[in-house]
Amino acid sequence: MINKALFLDRDGVLNKYIPNNYTKNLNELFVFKYVFKILKYYKNKGFKLIVITNQAGINKGIINYKDFILMSKYLIYYLRLDAIYFCPHTDEDNCFCRKPKNLLLKKAMEKFKIDPNLSYFIGDSYRDLLTAKSLNIKFVLVLSGQTRLEDINYWHYKPDYIIKNLKYLKDIIC
Numbered sequence: 218m219i220n221k222a223l224f225l226d227r228d229g230v231l232n233k234y235i236p237n238n239y240t241k242n243l244n245e246l247f248v249f250k251y252v253f254k255i256l257k258y259y260k261n262k263g264f265k266l267i268v269i270t271n272q273a274g275i276n277k278g279i280i281n282y283k284d285f286i287l288m289s290k291y292l293i294y295y296l297r298l299d300a301i302y303f304c305p306h307t308d309e310d311n312c313f314c315r316k317p318k319n320l321l322l323k324k325a326m327e328k329f330k331i332d333p334n335l336s337y338f339i340g341d342s343y344r345d346l347l348t349a350k351s352l353n354i355k356f357v358l359v360l361s362g363q364t365r366l367e368d369i370n371y372w373h374y375k376p377d378y379i380i381k382n383l384k385y386l387k388d389i390i391c
């Protein structure tokens with residue numbers, strides 16, 4: 218295992234989280250301004266940039282698959298991502314890829330030959346934390362999405378780092 222990666226959740230990390238709703242198409246995808254620069258910085262430092270995202274709205278019929286692909290193409294191009302791994306399933310589908318299950322993360326680690334010790338998972342939810350921890354990857358919680366600081370009191374496992382948003386990743390990884 219030779220590479221290092223930033224594993225990134227999508228909604229609430231790269232783009233604005235819409236409470237109780239889904240980001241359904243490009244018009245609703247508000248990428249935070251600082252994301253472009255900060256990801257470029259880590260890309261240039263040799264990190265693979267890999268998104269791991271739950272998108273249950275697809276199987277619920279709320280997100281059109283074509284619209285999801287368009288959003289993904291946009292993100293891959295403008296953020297120079299190496300890959301987007303997504304799970305279209307709902308809880309009822311009982312799949313192996315919906316976070317906190319780790320199939321997508323596992324696949325990505327194998328494909329890109331990722332060393333977990335050199336890598337980080339950045340997410341905005343407890344599901345993300347559990348996914349990262351299941352494969353011994355350091356977890357960085359961002360408060361730009363669905364989690365408020367006080368929510369963490371109720372979590373059994375705690376994040377390794379907590380930052381306001383992705384811009385502050387430089388305080389952790391220089």
Ligand SMILES: [Mg+2]
Pocket residue numbers: 226227228229230340341342362363
């Ligand atoms: Mg999220």
